[in-house]
Amino acid sequence: TQLLEQSPQFLSIQEGENLTVYCNSSSVFSSLQWYRQEPGEGPVLLVTVVTGGEVKKLKRLTFQFGDARKDSSLHITAAQPGDTGLYLCAGERDDKIIFGKGTRLHILP
């Protein structure tokens, strides 16, 4: 069974702090996507990474795909209350998609 494990499951930090969340697997993926989901809403796509070692930036968010395309990280600089939400990673492989269970992030003002 292919698994995508996200860590930590929960994270609560003060506004202005930096943080990193992780998405790990023993499987190689052709692409990896990050989504943010707010309560009562559907996930919203943040970024897709496809190349090993790829780094993408979205304002204060930095996404990295591992060299072996098995893992990814999301780093947030100077977190703001608007970053609060459930962060999901999803890996695509062999015409299948696997979602991690998510990291629930809470930024305290």
Added chain:
Amino acid sequence: DVKVTQSSRYLVKRTGEKVFLECVQDMDHENMFWYRQDPGLGLRLIYFSYDVKMKEKGDIPEGYSVSREKKERFSLILESASTNQTSMYLCASSFPVVTPFYEQYFGPGTRLTVT
């Protein structure tokens, strides 16, 4: 702006009822998907469709069927609802640029309760 809409945000049905969940996208996407999301289990794929009248089983198709008569519309059907189908149902669509699941756009979800 990209838009995926779902017919209901909240739905309460009784055990044994036939339930229809409707999803419409306005992006001319070929691919459409139905997921359910449960605490501790994450998102799980129920069915997806590559084109009109085409469907493929996902990871948990049991107890569900789908219909895609028009490109923009994808329906999920619970033939006889059961309490273990209480969940958040999410519809998504994508344009098959690279692979089927590349960059999906999700609707707001339907929270279904079966009593």
